[in-house]
Amino acid sequence: xxxxxFTELQHHGFxxxxxxxxxxxxxxxxxxxxxxxxxxxxxxxxHVADLYHLVNVPQALWIDEQGRIVRPPGTAGSTDxxxxxxxxxxxxxxxxxxxRARVKATYFDAVRDWARHGPASVHALSEAQAAAxxxxxxxxVAEAHARFRLGQHLLRxxxxxxxxxxxxxxxxxxxxxxxxxxxxxxxxxxxxxxxPEFWARVDALGARPYYAPVDVGSASS
Amino acid sequence: MITVxxxxxxxxxxxxAAEGDALxxxxxxxxxxxxxxxxxxxxxxxxxxxxxxxxxxxxxAEGTPPSLPVVREGRLDLAAMWRHSGQxxxxxxxxxxxxxxxxxAQRGAxxxxxxxxxxTLPDLEGRPHTxxxxxxxxxxxxxxxxx
Numbered sequence: 001x002x003x004x005x006f007t008e009l010q011h012h013g014f015x016x017x018x019x020x021x022x023x024x025x026x027x028x029x030x031x032x033x034x035x036x037x038x039x040x041x042x043x044x045x046x047h048v049a050d051l052y053h054l055v056n057v058p059q060a061l062w063i064d065e066q067g068r069i070v071r072p073p074g075t076a077g078s079t080d081x082x083x084x085x086x087x088x089x090x091x092x093x094x095x096x097x098x099x100r101a102r103v104k105a106t107y108f109d110a111v112r113d114w115a116r117h118g119p120a121s122v123h124a125l126s127e128a129q130a131a132a133x134x135x136x137x138x139x140x141v142a143e144a145h146a147r148f149r150l151g152q153h154l155l156r157x158x159x160x161x162x163x164x165x166x167x168x169x170x171x172x173x174x175x176x177x178x179x180x181x182x183x184x185x186x187x188x189x190x191x192x193x194x195x196p197e198f199w200a201r202v203d204a205l206g207a208r209p210y211y212a213p214v215d216v217g218s219a220s221s
Numbered sequence: 222m223i224t225v226x227x228x229x230x231x232x233x234x235x236x237x238a239a240e241g242d243a244l245x246x247x248x249x250x251x252x253x254x255x256x257x258x259x260x261x262x263x264x265x266x267x268x269x270x271x272x273x274x275x276x277x278x279x280x281x282a283e284g285t286p287p288s289l290p291v292v293r294e295g296r297l298d299l300a301a302m303w304r305h306s307g308q309x310x311x312x313x314x315x316x317x318x319x320x321x322x323x324x325x326a327q328r329g330a331x332x333x334x335x336x337x338x339x340x341t342l343p344d345l346e347g348r349p350h351t352x353x354x355x356x357x358x359x360x361x362x363x364x365x366x367x368x
Contacts, residue, residue, distance in 0.1 A: 017363070019362065060364070062361060146321075
């Protein structure tokens with residue numbers, strides 16, 4: 001997914017670190033098919049989501065050479081275009097496809113600019129700007145992650161029924177996390193949690209986004 | 222046998238005792254399970270110490286200190302201490318597995334420094350990768366999933 005960025009920018013002191021909020025057996029075929037040149041980590045307990053208050057994929061954050069966050073977590077080039085899909089024919093309106101391509105190109109261009117220019121890039125935030133966008137998560141989010149962690153552990157121990165209860169509690173406490181919900185949801189033959197229950201949850205968003213838009217237009221935005 | 226999960230640690234304690242909401246561990250177990258050190262002044266990591274809850278009662282005339290509600294016979298009720306610091310404690314129905322989560326305030330304080338919280342995760346072959354090992358390079362840390 002990020003191979004083009006990595007190939008183009010790896011000699012500019014830049015790397016991609018991909019983290020699958022996923023189970024190894026489910027992630028394996030995707031990684032083997034893509035065979036990316038950058039490290040692909042497996043985070044079966046969604047620990048990185050807990051550390052950085054992530055709620056969906058793909059989300060990304062930018063970290064500079066000193067280990068400092070210069071762009072807090074945000075949607076990494078995806079849009080809600082999928083919500084405009086015709087659910088019978090799986091076709092998309094032209095405008096939605098065009099918007100999806102535009103948003104992705106804008107985001108990738110911003111990453112390229114930052115990789116090449118570092119703090120001089122208009123897309124790298126100042127400390128004050130980055131800090132202003134990094135508030136503490138609600139207490140319920142920490143409670144949700146503790147339950148998710150225990151649920152994943154019990155699942156591996158074969159205690160599926162108790163695990164399911166804990167996953168449901170985690171989603172109840174942290175309803176904004178699509179990562180928790182989809183990880184725990186029933187999957188179709190393709191491994192996707194995209195059945196009627198998924199679409200009902202998406203529809204319930206109403207005017208709220210599934211992928212929160214990110215403005216990387218300039219640092220002052 | 223009691224399993225304690227904290228951050229990426231998973232440790233097992235044959236001598237730990239679970240009683241209702243209480244989880245009793247000795248000092249060595251506390252340190253190994255959490256990375257925090259149990260000292261007279263509290264639970265400490267680096268320069269940070271979280272004081273133990275105030276003792277109930279005034280002690281005895283013989284100079285015996287008052288008993289701390291979270292300390293008993295050389296063990297600490299780590300679960301009570303954890304809740305006291307405002308952090309999540311979750312256990313399974315059998316009280317055999319305990320998660321000591323990290324609180325939202327603690328997560329928020331870490332992020333507010335802008336230093337990216339560190340982690341180590343395996344790739345498909347089980348090789349560990351640590352975020353901080355990429356110092357000196359810009360890191361585009363990106364999530365994805367098959368689901």
